[in-house]
Every structure is written in C-alpha cells, then in structure tokens.
Amino acid sequence: MPRSPTTVTPPSDIDPKRLAMVAAVTPNFLVMLDDAGRIEWVNPSFEEHTGYQLEEVRGCLPKEVLYGPDTDPETIKRINQKLHRAEIIEEDILHYTKAGQPYWVHTYCVPIGTEQGVDPGYIAIQNNISDRKNSERGLRIAASVFDRSHEAILITDQSNRILDVNPAFSRIxxxxxxxxxxxxxxxLSSGRHSGEYYRSMWRTIEKTDHWRGEIWNxxxxxxxxxELLSISRVHLEEPGQYYHVAAFSDITALKNHARELDRAANYDDLTGLPxxxxxxxxLRTARSHADRQHRSVSVCYLDLDGFKGINDKWGQSAGDQTLRTLAEGVETMEHARTLRQMGCNFVQSYGIARPMPATEVLGWARKWQHRARSGKAGDLLSTAVASGKGL
Incomplete structure (x- = not known):
C-alpha cells in the first residue's frame, strides 16, 4: 500500500554536496522528473544497470525509454493517474534496459515543489527486485506443477515423515x-519387497541423493x-538439513499391456504354450547356461500320430480340446522347462536346473504317455492318437 504523503524537507545542517554524494553512491536507482513527468536527472547506478547515459534520457518520458512489451498496462495507468494528481506512487513495475533485457523494480516516487523550495517535480527511488520476482514466479510454477501434476508427489522430512502430498497422490x-x-x-507397502530391497534403495539415496525404480505398493x-518411483534428496542451505521428494506414476496398466503383448508375440493362442x-x-539361453556350468541340455520331441483323425471324426473343436489337454498335462510334469507346440506335436527341453541323462528323459516321456491316455482326452487318444517320442 502507498505510504501516507509527507512533507520532504532537506536537512539544513548537512552540506548539500554531501547529500549529493548519497545519490551518487547508492546502489538504488534514482530518477528526478520535472512537473510534466520528464526525466531531468538519473544517478550512476541507473546508468550502469540500464545502459542509458543521462544525456540519452534527459527530457524523455519514462515510458519512452523504460517500458516494454510486457510492462503491465494497468500499472502504467495507475502511475499516470497519481502523477497527474501529484500523489505518492509505490508500485512494482517491469522495465527494460537499453539492450532490451527486462528487469523488475519497486518504485517509490514522491512529489516535490514549493514546500521544499524547489521547482515542482518528482523524485523516484527504485530498487531492483528481479531476483525476488523470479523466485516468486518459480514458486508459483512449482506450486502449479505440484497441484496439477498427473504424477503423485510426496515430500518427507529427514525422519521420513510425510509433510505434504499432491492431489494425484490421493487419486492414485x-x-x-x-x-x-x-x-x-x-x-503404502505391499509386503512384496524384502527389507534388503529397501535398504539397498536407501544406500543408493545416501550415496547419490537419488533413486529410481519400480515398486509394488x-x-x-x-x-x-x-509404480515407477523416483526419490530425490533435496539439501537445504543449512548444513545437514534436507527433504525427500518422491514422485511416482501408476504403471500397472502399462505392465499388464506389456505382458499381453509379450504373450501375443511368444505364446500360442490355443494352448498357451511358447x-x-x-x-x-x-534353447539358446539353456545352451549358454549349460556351457558355463559344464552341463547338458536334453530335448524331447513328442509326436502325435494320427491326430488328423480326431479332427476328421469329431471336428476341429475336439482336436483343439485335445491339444489343450495334452499341453496342460505336459506342463505339469516334473522337471519340465519349456514346452512348445509344433502343429500337432510337442517339443520339451530339460536339464537347465540339473543334468538329465537320455534314459531319464525317456522315462519322463513314458509318464506323459500314460498321463495323456488316462486324462480328460483319454477316450479320444485311445481311439485316434498314438504318441511317439524322439531324442
């Protein structure tokens, strides 16, 4: 709010030359205007900051040299109204240097005249408040990001107590x-992660001030x-003082979609087999692993003879059900690693966890034959399918 008008009376017991030195050395910008609002004098601080010399601005209106495209019209209007009424002016306003760089000033302008024994006019004292304005702008932007972000954000203190959360946190x-x-x-803990998982996370934060990863909550x-979680340790100016800022997004839908895409790309729709x-x-992975461990990998080929007869006699739906039943039976066998359907045949790999001799694989194949014939598709298999095996 503008201050109440006061009568400006220069002290009579101080040498005017000494008073003039105050205007010359102060870091504030000083501008003297005549009664028409035109510039009569500016101090060295004004010249240094704006790039204008006194000779360039003398006789100009401030709007002719200091205003720019983003100077607020309403602020200009208020200043002009008070100038015409010879009132005290106190405003924050955006000015521009000679080079076109914007800067903010807090202007305090008082009218002077016959009461002070001088010609009518104004004295304006300006403080550069650009840093304050930029900080305020940064805070407004940060607050807007915090409130409007689609990511959940929470802030905790050194004891990891929650100080604030944003609306997205509540929504998620x-x-x-x-x-x-x-x-x-x-x-929020789901209990899925071990204590060591969290200890490792905090060790990383202690070391690098940051951690990023996926967590089930x-x-x-x-x-x-x-969630995809990012935690940053934000240090304050006081030594040893900091906050934690965590931001996370719910990626459950993305994970489910990726799983669906992976299944569509790598698995058979009918049987669900690779x-x-x-x-x-x-198989490439199994061979590499076996080579490193000096172990072997066994591959069993299961051939279903006469499978075409099932489709011919009972229809394709019966054939599909037979394949599904056989697939379920093989997948549940002990030591099974990867089963793949090849038409009406199957391939099974072994020996990733431990070596399996061929005789043991053949024993498994006989078990599969017995299970397949005694299972849900047994009636069909006993009349139409004979299974062969090969290594």
Whole structure:
C-alpha cells in the first residue's frame, strides 16, 4: 500500500554536496522528473544497470525509454493517474534496459515543489527486485506443477515423515492429504519387497541423493499396484538439513499391456504354450547356461500320430480340446522347462536346473504317455492318437 504523503524537507545542517554524494553512491536507482513527468536527472547506478547515459534520457518520458512489451498496462495507468494528481506512487513495475533485457523494480516516487523550495517535480527511488520476482514466479510454477501434476508427489522430512502430498497422490492411492500427514510412506507397502530391497534403495539415496525404480505398493482399498518411483534428496542451505521428494506414476496398466503383448508375440493362442520364437530363445539361453556350468541340455520331441483323425471324426473343436489337454498335462510334469507346440506335436527341453541323462528323459516321456491316455482326452487318444517320442 502507498505510504501516507509527507512533507520532504532537506536537512539544513548537512552540506548539500554531501547529500549529493548519497545519490551518487547508492546502489538504488534514482530518477528526478520535472512537473510534466520528464526525466531531468538519473544517478550512476541507473546508468550502469540500464545502459542509458543521462544525456540519452534527459527530457524523455519514462515510458519512452523504460517500458516494454510486457510492462503491465494497468500499472502504467495507475502511475499516470497519481502523477497527474501529484500523489505518492509505490508500485512494482517491469522495465527494460537499453539492450532490451527486462528487469523488475519497486518504485517509490514522491512529489516535490514549493514546500521544499524547489521547482515542482518528482523524485523516484527504485530498487531492483528481479531476483525476488523470479523466485516468486518459480514458486508459483512449482506450486502449479505440484497441484496439477498427473504424477503423485510426496515430500518427507529427514525422519521420513510425510509433510505434504499432491492431489494425484490421493487419486492414485486413495488416501487423502489429511490422512497421511506425519505418517511414514511405509503405509503404502505391499509386503512384496524384502527389507534388503529397501535398504539397498536407501544406500543408493545416501550415496547419490537419488533413486529410481519400480515398486509394488498397496492402495487404501487393499488393491496392489506397481509404480515407477523416483526419490530425490533435496539439501537445504543449512548444513545437514534436507527433504525427500518422491514422485511416482501408476504403471500397472502399462505392465499388464506389456505382458499381453509379450504373450501375443511368444505364446500360442490355443494352448498357451511358447511358440517357435520363444522356444529358440530359451534353447539358446539353456545352451549358454549349460556351457558355463559344464552341463547338458536334453530335448524331447513328442509326436502325435494320427491326430488328423480326431479332427476328421469329431471336428476341429475336439482336436483343439485335445491339444489343450495334452499341453496342460505336459506342463505339469516334473522337471519340465519349456514346452512348445509344433502343429500337432510337442517339443520339451530339460536339464537347465540339473543334468538329465537320455534314459531319464525317456522315462519322463513314458509318464506323459500314460498321463495323456488316462486324462480328460483319454477316450479320444485311445481311439485316434498314438504318441511317439524322439531324442
């Protein structure tokens, strides 16, 4: 708010030359205007900051040299009104240097005249407040980001107590801001991760001031979700003082979608068994692992003879059900590692966990034959399918 008008009376017991030195050495910008509002004099601080010399601005209106495209019209209007009424002016306004660089000033302008024994005019004292304005702008932007972010954000103190959360946190977790203030973020824990997992996370934060990874957490309603979490330690100016700022997004839907894409790319729709691409990949992995461990890998080929007769006699749906039943039976066998359907045949790999001699694999194949014939598809197999095996 503008200050109340006061009568400006220069002290009579101080040498005017000494008073003039104050204007010359102060870091504030001083501008003297005549009664028409035109510049009569500026001090060295004004010249240094704006790039204008006194000779360039003398006789100019401030708007002709200091205003720019983003100078607020309403502020200009208020200043002009008070100038015409010879009132004290106190405003924050955006000015521009000679080079076109914007800067903020707090202007305090008082009218002078016959009461002070001088010609009518104005004295304006300006403080450069650009840093303050930029800080305020940064705080407004940060507050807007905090409130409008689609990522959940929470801030904790050194004791890991929650100081604040944003609306997205409440939307994702189901907890309101009032419910979590002062609590430990561990209220979200799903129990899926070990204590060592969290200790490793905090060791990384202690070392690098940052951690990023995926964590399973639990909503207020008990539903588990996976989040992509980033934690940063923000140090304050005081030594040893810091906050933690955590931001996370719910990536459960993305994970589920990726799982669906992986299944579509690597698994057979009918039986749910790995397709050729995944089988080859796993066999390469198994061979590499076996070479490193000096072990062997066994591959069993299961041939279903006469399978075409099932489709011909009972229809394709019966054939599909037979394949599904056989697939379920083989997948549940002990030591099974990767089973793949090849048409109406199957390939099974072994020996990743431990070596298996060929005789043991053949024993497994006989067990599979017995299970397949005694299972849900036994009636069909006994009349139409004979299974062969090969190594």
């Amino acid at each position: 977790t189901g907890y309101s801001r009032q419910e979590v203030l002062g609590l430990n973020p561990a209220i 639990r909503r207020k309603n008990g539903e588990e979700f996976v 397709n050729r691409q995944l089988l080859e990949e796993r």
